[in-house]
Amino acid sequence: MLYACRQELDNALASAWAPSSLYFSGSTTGQCAGGWGAIVTAEYWSFAVLEPALYARQLTWVDAQRFVGQQILAIAPTAAGPVDVKLEVSSVAESPAAPGVHQFAICFEGPADSFLAQGTYQLRHSELGDFAVFMTPVARLPAGFAYEACFSHVV
Numbered sequence: 001m002l003y004a005c006r007q008e009l010d011n012a013l014a015s016a017w018a019p020s021s022l023y024f025s026g027s028t029t030g031q032c033a034g035g036w037g038a039i040v041t042a043e044y045w046s047f048a049v050l051e052p053a054l055y056a057r058q059l060t061w062v063d064a065q066r067f068v069g070q071q072i073l074a075i076a077p078t079a080a081g082p083v084d085v086k087l088e089v090s091s092v093a094e095s096p097a098a099p100g101v102h103q104f105a106i107c108f109e110g111p112a113d114s115f116l117a118q119g120t121y122q123l124r125h126s127e128l129g130d131f132a133v134f135m136t137p138v139a140r141l142p143a144g145f146a147y148e149a150c151f152s153h154v155v
Contacts (some may be wrong), residue, residue, distance in 0.1 A: 057131040059151060061104050064092040067125070074135070075122040076114065085114040087123075087147065097152065105150045108135070112144040 067089035074085045087108040095103040110116060118136045125131075139146040 057129075058153065059128075059131055059133065060153070061092075061094065061102060061151075063128055064104055064106050064151075066127075067106060068092055070125070072108070073124040074108075074110070074116060075124065076116055083114070085110055085116060090146070095150075100155055102153045102155050103151065105148055106133075107138075108147040108149070109141060109143075110145050110147060115145055116147060 068091060070089055072087050072089060074087050076083045076085050087110045089106060090109045091107045093105050093107075095105065097103040116135060116137065118134075120132050120134045122130055123133050133149045135147045135149045137145055138148045
């Protein structure tokens with residue numbers, strides 16, 4: 001399909017995300033005609049309705065440090081229903097922040113056959129239970145994909 005500009009491409013993608021379409025992921029490529037003269041690729045994000053209580057849980061730095069080397073399940077929405085994707089926590093790292101703010105990141109590694117698009121997922125840990133986390137894919141690895149989740153807490 002030929003798209004005149006990025007806004008037209010965004011509108012086309014948005015129309016595919018009707019409220020009744022709670023689960024959708026994939027990608028599309030369209031050629032922009034209006035001044036870009038290039039191929040534009042847009043990736044759909046996965047959408048799912050998560051329990052409100054999952055958003056209320058605050059994952060702390062102390063919790064994150066316990067995760068290193070452990071498996072966590074990411075519950076990924078699909079058209080056929082939720083799928084469990086096993087992730088391993090490869091590292092956690094603190095970041096410098098403004099006074100009164102604590103920042104850290106958790107890095108995950110996942111399998112090659114289950115790519116997770118950028119989005120909010122329900123994660124499940126054997127001891128800490130379930131919580132909602134926004135994750136971003138950051139690298140393609142020989143054995144799969146790397147993801148990162150960043151956190152900022154006012155202290």
